[in-house]
Amino acid sequence: xxxxxxxxxxKQHLCSCSTDLVMDRNVEAVLKMPRRxxxxxxxxxxxxxxxxxxxxxxxxxxxxLGPTKGGIRFHPxxxxxxxRGLAALMTWKCALHNLPLGGAKGGIVCNPxxxxxxxxxxxxRAYVQVMFPYLGPDRDIxxxxxxxxPAVMAxxxxxxxxxxxxxxxxSFTGKPVGLGGSEGRLDATAxxxxxxxxxxxxxxxxxxxxxxxxxxxxxxxGSHAALIGQEVFGARVVAVSDSRGGVYNPDGLAVHExxxxxxxxxxxxxxxxxxxxxxxxxxxxxxxxxVPAALExxxxxxxxxxxxxxxxxEFANGPVDNDADEIxxxxxxxxxxxxxxxxxxxxxxxxxxxxNFNMDQWDEGKVHRKLEKKMTDAYREVHDLASQNNVxxxxxxxxxxxxxxxxxxxxxxxx
Ligand code: NAD
Numbered sequence: 001x002x003x004x005x006x007x008x009x010x011k012q013h014l015c016s017c018s019t020d021l022v023m024d025r026n027v028e029a030v031l032k033m034p035r036r037x038x039x040x041x042x043x044x045x046x047x048x049x050x051x052x053x054x055x056x057x058x059x060x061x062x063x064x065l066g067p068t069k070g071g072i073r074f075h076p077x078x079x080x081x082x083x084r085g086l087a088a089l090m091t092w093k094c095a096l097h098n099l100p101l102g103g104a105k106g107g108i109v110c111n112p113x114x115x116x117x118x119x120x121x122x123x124x125r126a127y128v129q130v131m132f133p134y135l136g137p138d139r140d141i142x143x144x145x146x147x148x149x150p151a152v153m154a155x156x157x158x159x160x161x162x163x164x165x166x167x168x169x170x171s172f173t174g175k176p177v178g179l180g181g182s183e184g185r186l187d188a189t190a191x192x193x194x195x196x197x198x199x200x201x202x203x204x205x206x207x208x209x210x211x212x213x214x215x216x217x218x219x220x221x222g223s224h225a226a227l228i229g230q231e232v233f234g235a236r237v238v239a240v241s242d243s244r245g246g247v248y249n250p251d252g253l254a255v256h257e258x259x260x261x262x263x264x265x266x267x268x269x270x271x272x273x274x275x276x277x278x279x280x281x282x283x284x285x286x287x288x289x290x291v292p293a294a295l296e297x298x299x300x301x302x303x304x305x306x307x308x309x310x311x312x313x314e315f316a317n318g319p320v321d322n323d324a325d326e327i328x329x330x331x332x333x334x335x336x337x338x339x340x341x342x343x344x345x346x347x348x349x350x351x352x353x354x355x356n357f358n359m360d361q362w363d364e365g366k367v368h369r370k371l372e373k374k375m376t377d378a379y380r381e382v383h384d385l386a387s388q389n390n391v392x393x394x395x396x397x398x399x400x401x402x403x404x405x406x407x408x409x410x411x412x413x414x415x
Contacts, residue, residue, distance in 0.1 A: 004321040006085030006296050012322055017398040027406055027415045034084055036060045040130040042108065044123045047116050054123060058106040058131050060140055061087035064408035065095055067138050068104035069346060071145025072127070076111040082296065083107045089317055090346070092401035093339035097378050099350045104140050112147045124152045128159040135160060137170035143349045144174040146295070149220065150186070154179055170356040173349035182352035184367035190224035191368065192344015193315045194233055195375040196336050197289060203383060204334055206310055209234035212287035216279060217294030218242040218268050221315050221342070225291050226255045235289065239282050240268055246282045247274035283307060292319035299324045307333060314338040329392045337394035339401070340382055347374050
């Protein structure tokens, strides 16, 4: 882990592409600040009858391209700067994937593992009560992120609907199927990420069938990354981890059984036939593909030289810090940047909104086909620009995304 601040890292990337875009300093200054941010004190009655105050945030980074969109994270170490950085990344992500949406992110400083289900529900509803004036299908549409899930989105959508006095499925995405949710949303981030890995592997002549893969994180994104990698793309998943540590078997892990093992024991560790490893050891394993799918800043100048994977696919947001980015580029490692690689979640969230607005329900095959096209189109565009200018994929992705946001701001007369 490093101490690099995610928001500062994102701003540095923005500056590094502004020369290529010949961007006016004042325009750059606009893009380096969130358009609007809300800080809230959220009182919640706990099961013991006492009131506890939680701290919550919502950052609406830029809405030039449309209503803002981005997840809500529940985490004990949440900070406003991480949320700002994540909200900026959402802005570039929606622009890069050509969605008519701006970027936002929210969070509550809390440890959901210490809360009962009823407390979690009251906290989720209380967040909506305080943020209500700033949310809505044509303002800002939240979705799940770290330690939030479809159940939390259902409570939040319900609370929003109660206050609005009408059912508003389009106010939140990542809802359960049967309650306005889309088929294919649950594994969309991981599936979309694998489409990008497949394209990149083709370009560097790597065969992903049988390739060794290590996945850090075994939540929504990480567990589906391991399952889809193994079942759809034929990769050999040799290591996975969660917040307590990881497991490694060079011959491959039975991922389905690992899911049951984690559900039964609360951790992936002590999986029969595998060796326990630390999260730090996982990063340095001899694998072809490394998939950080947990938190930010896990690859820094300290461990980047030891990374042995040919592809580092950022399924998480911000897992490679800026120093590590340079080291990996020099080494010839292909780093697949977060806002390109993990865009599948917001793409299918957008599909969910389209279905909600049209009172429609698409089948899973349709969602997968449309997702695959959007992901591969974005990859090709980024790859072509990166090859043309001999720059890292991340820099090319920033150039494309930022140019689209600037163009929208210009057309709206903001700059
Ligand atoms: P999640 O809460 O479902 O899972 C998080 C996982 O990370 C858990 O397995 C947890 O044990 C693990 N973890 C927590 N702290 C850790 C640590 N210090 N070291 C190693 N593992 C640790 O969250 P998620 O939705 O899977 O999100 C994971 C990442 O993907 C985040 O960066 C998130 O912003 C990003 N992301 C998520 C989505 C989405 O649709 N859920 C979309 C785009 C990006």
